[in-house]
Amino acid sequence: MGWNDFSLPARGERFDNEDGTSRQAELARCRPGEPVRLVRQPENPHDPAAVAIISARGVQLGYIPADRAVWIGSKIDRGYDVRVIVERVKGAHLSGATLGLVIRINMEGDDPELPERGRGWSSNPATAQTGVEFKSMVSRMV
Numbered sequence: 001m002g003w004n005d006f007s008l009p010a011r012g013e014r015f016d017n018e019d020g021t022s023r024q025a026e027l028a029r030c031r032p033g034e035p036v037r038l039v040r041q042p043e044n045p046h047d048p049a050a051v052a053i054i055s056a057r058g059v060q061l062g063y064i065p066a067d068r069a070v071w072i073g074s075k076i077d078r079g080y081d082v083r084v085i086v087e088r089v090k091g092a093h094l095s096g097a098t099l100g101l102v103i104r105i106n107m108e109g110d111d112p113e114l115p116e117r118g119r120g121w122s123s124n125p126a127t128a129q130t131g132v133e134f135k136s137m138v139s140r141m142v
Contacts, residue, residue, distance in 0.1 A: 010062035081109035
């Protein structure tokens with residue numbers, strides 16, 4: 001696993017897109033390791049720092065959490081080679097569940113790798129690579 005890779009849960013996955021596409025239907029098509037793109041949305045009326053997560057098929061899946069969007073968006077704006085994959089789709093194994101997304105990010109131009117279970121892997125992606133560990137990683141990258 002790349003030392004610059006980190007996990008991040010998405011936000012807004014339960015909403016439909018303005019063009020009528022379903023984020024939930026698109027999440028059901030996503031598989032671990034599948035590449036996704038991050039796209040800045042400076043014209044977003046709710047948050048000019050918003051960073052959308054776009055599937056390999058061109059459908060928006062959600063957003064980077066607001067507390068990370070400014071930092072990640074600034075890297076994108078400065079030309080960093082930010083690469084992202086689907087780490088997992090939360091709830092995919094439950095019939096009728098509302099799906100959620102966890103992405104794996106690398107901002108050094110390397111392809112992110114899926115974390116290995118048993119070696120620092122967290123079954124709770126909301127807490128994986130956050131807090132002190134996340135702050136430590138950010139300070140090394142800035």
